[in-house]
Amino acid sequence: MEFYDTIRSRQSVRSYKPDSIPQDTLQRVLEAFQAAPSWANVQPWELILVSDPGLKAELQATLSEKNPGRAAIVEAPIVAAAVGIEGKSGFYKGQASTPRGDWMFFDLGIATEHLALAAASEGLGTVHVGLFDFAKAGEILGVPAGRSVVELIPLGYPAKTPSRVPRKDLKEFVFKDRHGQGYL
């Protein structure tokens, strides 16, 4: 798919068909995740692709009852748990290089969005689910210390095409040379 069409077609999908994902399609999506840039190329990430129905139900229970992503965790054929490896990104010889500390969270934003966009280019849906019990999800998936589950990302064919969500106008947030100076 053309790049800008991909950007436009990526929406947060919360309703999935049970159809499985062909292996070659999944491979391309994983390679897009793999290609993501990170701080000094440390690649502080892992992906656990959960397809076992029992594990998906356990993961679903780590979301609150009100979370709009709840149904998607069991409906989608795969839930990708994005795991961050702590203490690498933004560190040099064990010391944080910036006042922001660990850049893992930033790098995981980049990499999970590579996955979401690649999925969109294949006609697959995703949604970034970040509101759940991280520690409990880590226990369920056997994630060792020094790593943590950052997001759960359902991955599958959309049952419904969501309506487009509006964005702020560019004039509201793009400035020229100094904060507050209109650009456009």
Added chain:
Amino acid sequence: MEFYDTIRSRQSVRSYKPDSIPQDTLQRVLEAFQAAPSWANVQPWELILVSDPGLKAELQATLSEKNPGRAAIVEAPIVAAAVGIEGKSGFYKGQASTPRGDWMFFDLGIATEHLALAAASEGLGTVHVGLFDFAKAGEILGVPAGRSVVELIPLGYPAKTPSRVPRKDLKEFVFKDRHGQGYL
């Protein structure tokens, strides 16, 4: 450009031609940034497009002498300062919704990578520069309290095509159902 070609063509570019960027090209890149998803669609970001040579020189001085992105800050026709708005993403009624606190940093990873990929699709180069004096950069650009400069992103036509940087093999970090179980 085709989506996967865009993913492959995005490299960290640290050497730029002085050529300016056509307005319609820049507009498409900004719209890709605008389309990025964020926590509850709060869009906790702003962009300051710095083209003034004096300001670029001041920003360059916020990088250490050893930073490999230093030359790029003055060479590129535009430096996009990505500004994060604090206390919105991952918050509900003023309270952090998760133990991770502010998701602004995660959302900025997503949005800046939308910009980097859109740039690549236009034949433009970028590099994520995250190692500089954030507070000083904020002062230079007049960024108000409650916001901070997260990254400086040079944007322009590459003077050199960088060589491809290797990545970990998928088998090293993609697991099936539980951490450590081989998927592929």
